[in-house]
Amino acid sequence: MAAEHRRISIGFQGGQVLSLRVSETELKGLYDALGEGGWHEITSEDGPIRVYLGQIVYVGAESSEPHVGFG
Numbered sequence: 001m002a003a004e005h006r007r008i009s010i011g012f013q014g015g016q017v018l019s020l021r022v023s024e025t026e027l028k029g030l031y032d033a034l035g036e037g038g039w040h041e042i043t044s045e046d047g048p049i050r051v052y053l054g055q056i057v058y059v060g061a062e063s064s065e066p067h068v069g070f071g
Helices: 024-033
Strands: 005-012 017-023 039-044 047-052 056-061
Touching: 005 024, 017 024, 017 039, 017 047, 024 039, 024 056
Parallel strands: none
Antiparallel strands: 005 017, 005 056, 039 047
């Protein structure tokens, strides 16, 4: 069975936003690395992405809970 992916948004200083679909493991790895600074590689559905952690302002993740309807 394929790993479940979540959509995340990474906001950078200057206003740029990067949207990706990543596994729970990748999301946890990003959260763990945020305090370290430097570069971090994230493996997304579209391939690897390297981000500079010192420029990240926020990380938002969609809920992993299922929902019904338009909300």
